[in-house]
Amino acid sequence: MGEKREGLKFYRCNTCGNLFFVMIDPDVRPSCCGNEMEVIDxxxxxxxxxxxxxxxxxxxxxxxxxxxxxxxxxxxxxxxxxxxxxxxxxxxxxxxxxxxxxxxxxxxxxxxxxxxxxxxxxxxxxxxxxx
Ligand SMILES: [Fe+2]
The missing domain is CATH 2.60.40.730 (SOR catalytic domain)
Known part of the structure; x- marks a missing residue:
């Protein structure tokens, strides 16, 4: 588990461009199009x-x-x-x-x-x- 962070965390799917955001961060990487999504720093x-x-x-x-x-x-x-x-x-x-x-x-x-x-x-x- 990562350190608790405040604010939002955004993820992008590099295949289809889908955008996710998480408000409560369970530190689990979401998947899209069969791949793990990339955190947008x-x-x-x-x-x-x-x-x-x-x-x-x-x-x-x-x-x-x-x-x-x-x-x-x-x-x-x-x-x-x-x-x-x-x-x-x-x-x-x-x-x-x-x-x-x-x-x-x-x-x-x-x-x-x-x-x-x-x-x-x-x-x-x-x-x-x-x-
Ligand atoms: Fe710019």
């Missing part, structure tokens, strides 16, 4: 952060997540595919279209723990930040 602030790290804004009635201090590109060949948000009790995931900037309004998060946001760039991978 999360990147925390590093080079490229200014265009990828999700910025979480906790508002009175909602939670807003913006991808990148400088908004990330939304081109067919380079874009943010989805953004996810969790407070440890609830998870919301939003797929993004090409014509909209990577700014997403989620519900107000009421969990007692930290709020974590994830943004998936088709080229630069999965970025995580917390608030």
């Amino acid at each position: 999360t990147i925390h602030g590093t080079e490229g952060s200014e265009k990828h790290a999700p910025i979480i804004e906790l508002n009175q009635n909602d939670t807003e997540v913006q991808v990148g201090l400088q908004l990330h590109a939304m081109e067919p060949e380079h874009r943010i595919e989805w953004v996810a948000l969790t407070d440890g009790e609830r998870v919301e995931i939003q797929k993004l279209g090409l014509s909209t900037p990577p700014v997403v309004k989620f519900s107000k998060m009421n969990g007692a723990g930290k709020v974590r946001a994830y943004a998936f760039c088709n080229i630069h991978g999965l970025w995580e930040s917390e608030k």
